[in-house]
Amino acid sequence: MSRRPSPPRGPKGMAGAPSVRVLASALATAALLATAACSGSGDGSGSQAADVAASPLAETSRAAAPHTAATSAPPRLTAAGAQAALITETDIEDSWNQVKDAAKWGDTLLIGKVDVAGFLTAKADAADCQKLLNALYDHNLLGKPSGASALRGFEQGNSRLLYQVASYDPAKLSSAQAWLKTLPVKCDQFTATDAKGGKRTVQVTQGTVPAVGDSRQDLRVVVQGTTNGEAATLTLDVAVVRVGDDAITITAGGLDGAEQQSTGQAATKGTQRLKDVLSGKTPAAGPGSR
Template sequence: MHRRPPSRTARPARVLASALATGALLTCAACSGGGGSNGGSAGHDSASDVAASPLAAESPLASPRTGMSASPRAEKSAAPVLTPAGAKAALITEADLEDNWTQVKGAAGWGDKLVIGKVDVADFLTARTNAADCQKLLDALYDDTLLGKPTGASALTGFEESSSRLLYQVAAYDRAKLGASLNWLKTLPVKCDQFTATDSKGGHRTVQVIEDPVSSVGDARQGLQVTVTGTSGNEPTTLTLQLAVVRVGTDAITVTSGGLDGIESDTTKAAVQDGTSHLKDVLAGRTPPAQPDNLD
């Protein structure tokens, strides 16, 4: 397999729940298209949706949206609804990531114990309401619910490379709630730039959140980098996670990658760009093309 020259801030993926000092977790996904805000900005929910293709009405991957308007003309232009088969078809594969990433089963059970903790409200002397947002972030990282619970079809998959992990999810959401979730993520680098969390044994962990630009794809997007510094087995431990969310209409992909070795931005970027393209194909009623492994 052809390997992309390493470009590392560190290495990407997501830490496994069972091993405090191993893996990395990452959540989900990607979408394609244009418009929306630039860079890491979440943009506004008023960005244009992907128009329904004539193929979508006949495809098992996306079905026409119904009950949206009494006007036949409006119905025809409504965005298609992602089906379970479509969500699965929109997932990325090992070929999208290149390098030595291996697709694994059981990704739905991943969880990173380093992000489990109770936020120290004392860190927020003048903005105590921000503590609730930071707690929500930690809980969402563990549960893989950065965008809340899907309201429609969803699918996820996971990949490993050494001790790094990457979680990829694609799902359909309520439009208003999806826009609110993206806007919420956008506020976290300010609200939760640095805070302390306490684990069940009284250990303290320092959490830092910064904005991390996402490729200009989809209708809206937001990226974050979260660093958790604590101990594992009485040894200093640092978990670094790269989060990328992209909206296409009322669907979105979420990618969470990272681990104890850091992050690899090139891998996250590939997951976002290829995943967005796959989702765009599915919503247009097309099956994403198979991507054969590259040869050395």
């Protein structure tokens, strides 16, 4: 029998290899040409993308990204900032004069033991009323600050105005505000006894403070008793204004009556001063500088 001619073979085990090599070479060349065409296209998009990725501006932007995230945290009140945020005589009207010993203030009409027996159906409220009297006397209505704090006092006749700025733990500050809100109901009227057995009647009602800050709470506390053997009535307007994790506390009044107007002015001007400090600005001087 005759045999058909066999196709040409390469080296053993390499049958058809030349054709495969030619095909692979052709594909590689096509890929290179396509890449070169994209890189050298008339719109220059490939080259521009490479330039932007390698540009100093791009590096700066990438480096700045973590910094931007870090600065989004709320600003912290410093000791110097707390002092700058305090109001001055020019921020409140009338004839208030700044004093140097405000931290030592404490009205003796606020010292007394709450008569628990007077709370017929809610004796637990007596503890809140006692806490209120103690806090007003000790100037820590919102508890102990967690950061910077400062206070300043003013006098006018028989009245005093104590202004405080401080940073607080957020959860504790919220809790203190919620507690203050309950007091006009829990402590609407109660009796306290002084060290000599004298009786004092205390009334706590809702006060009035301008709609400033992130949130606010206000009270009016009236204490009727005796001082130096004579009948006396102490009236205090109390205002708390929150700005972030910081708060302003104002206690104003005395034996001459309420100081609602001055309390409102202190809250309004003081809130703006605190916001200015937190934003890195210098608080503006009040009108009518003396």
